[in-house]
Amino acid sequence: MKATVFLGGGRITSALASGLRLAKYDAPVVVYDRHPQKLRQLKKLYGVDTERDLHRAVERAKLLVIAVRPASVDALLREIGKIDCPLAAVSLAAGIPLANLRSALGPQVRWARAMPSPACRSRRGLTALVFDRSFPVAAKREVKALFAKVGTVLEIPDGKFDAFTATHSCSHGYHALATLASEARKLGLDRRTALTAAAHALADGIVAWREGSIGLETLLDEAATPGGIAAATQKAVDRAGYSRAVAAGLAAGMNRARRNAKLA
Numbered sequence: 001m002k003a004t005v006f007l008g009g010g011r012i013t014s015a016l017a018s019g020l021r022l023a024k025y026d027a028p029v030v031v032y033d034r035h036p037q038k039l040r041q042l043k044k045l046y047g048v049d050t051e052r053d054l055h056r057a058v059e060r061a062k063l064l065v066i067a068v069r070p071a072s073v074d075a076l077l078r079e080i081g082k083i084d085c086p087l088a089a090v091s092l093a094a095g096i097p098l099a100n101l102r103s104a105l106g107p108q109v110r111w112a113r114a115m116p117s118p119a120c121r122s123r124r125g126l127t128a129l130v131f132d133r134s135f136p137v138a139a140k141r142e143v144k145a146l147f148a149k150v151g152t153v154l155e156i157p158d159g160k161f162d163a164f165t166a167t168h169s170c171s172h173g174y175h176a177l178a179t180l181a182s183e184a185r186k187l188g189l190d191r192r193t194a195l196t197a198a199a200h201a202l203a204d205g206i207v208a209w210r211e212g213s214i215g216l217e218t219l220l221d222e223a224a225t226p227g228g229i230a231a232a233t234q235k236a237v238d239r240a241g242y243s244r245a246v247a248a249g250l251a252a253g254m255n256r257a258r259r260n261a262k263l264a
C-alpha cells in the first residue's frame with residue numbers, strides 16, 4: 001500500500017508523527033532519514049514505518065513530504081533525480097517558493113507547500129498551505145486532511161508564506177515565556193511560580209480571546225486599568241521598544257527566508 005513518505009526525520013517530522021499518532025491517522029506513514037537512530041526513535045515513539053534507502057522510500061510514496069532543512073533541499077532533490085510517474089509532493093522548507101521546486105523532480109511531480117508549526121505535536125498546530133495550479137484535486141484533499149488532523153489549516157498565497165512563517169512560529173510564545181519568567185525570577189519569584197504566572201499572562205487571556213467574542217481592544221482595556229500596574233508595565237515595555245524589537249525579529253525572519261529561496 002502506498003504511503004505518506006517523509007524525507008527527513010527531524011524536528012518537524014517528529015512533531016507531525018506525534019500529532020498524527022494522537023489523531024489515530026490510519027494511512028501508512030514512512031520516514032526516511034540518514035540517521036538510523038532518529039528512525040529507530042520515530043518508530044519506537046510514534047509507530048511510523050521507516051526506510052533507509054532514499055529511492056525505495058520515494059517508490060513507496062503516494063504523497064512525498066520534503067522535510068529537510070532548506071540548505072539540504074537541493075542536494076536531496078538531485079539525489080532523487082527525475083520521477084517518471086505522477087506524484088504529489090509537499091515541501092515544508094521555509095523560504096523556498098513553488099517556482100524553485102516546480103521542475104526539480106520532472107514534470108510528473110506536482111508541488112504544494114505546507115508551513116506547519118511544531119504545536120502539531122499536540123494537535124494544536126497551525127499550517128499554511130499553497131498548491132501549485134496543476135496539483136491534483138484528490139491529492140489536495142489528502143494534504144488538507146493530513147494537516148487538519150494535527151490542527152488548523154489555512155490556504156494562503158505562496159508570496160505570503162515568508163511573512164506567515166516569521167509570524168506563526170511557536171518560538172515567539174516560548175521566547176516570551178522564557179524572558180518574562182526569567183525577569184520575574186529576578187524580582188524574587190521561584191522558577192515554578194514565575195513560569196506559572198508568565199504562562200498565564202501570555203496564554204490564558206489569548207485562548208479566551210480566541211474562543212470568545214470580545215474584541216482585543218476591549219480585553220486589553222479590561223486588563224490594564226488606567227493608572228494601574230499593568231498599564232504602567234505596558235507603557236514601559238512600549239517605551240523600551242517592544243514594537244521595534246518585534247519588527248526587527250520579523251525582518252530578520254523575512255531576510256532568512258529570502259536567503260533560503262536562493263538555496264534551491
Ligand SMILES: NC(=O)c1ccc[n+]([C@@H]2O[C@H](COP(=O)([O-])OP(=O)(O)OC[C@H]3O[C@@H](n4cnc5c(N)ncnc54)[C@H](OP(=O)(O)O)[C@@H]3O)[C@@H](O)[C@H]2O)c1
Nearest residue numbers: 008009010011012033034067068069070072092093094118
Ligand atoms: N522545525 C519546525 O518547527 C519547522 C516548522 C515548519 C517547517 N519546517 C521546515 O521543515 C524542514 C525540516 O526542519 P527540521 O527543523 O525538522 O530540521 P531537522 O531537525 O534538521 O531535520 C531534518 C532531518 O533531515 C536529515 N537530512 C537532511 N538531508 C538529508 C538527506 N539528503 N538524506 C537524508 N536525510 C537528510 C537531517 O540530517 P542532518 O542533520 O545530518 O542534516 C535531519 O535529520 C525545514 O525545511 C524547515 O524549514 C520546520
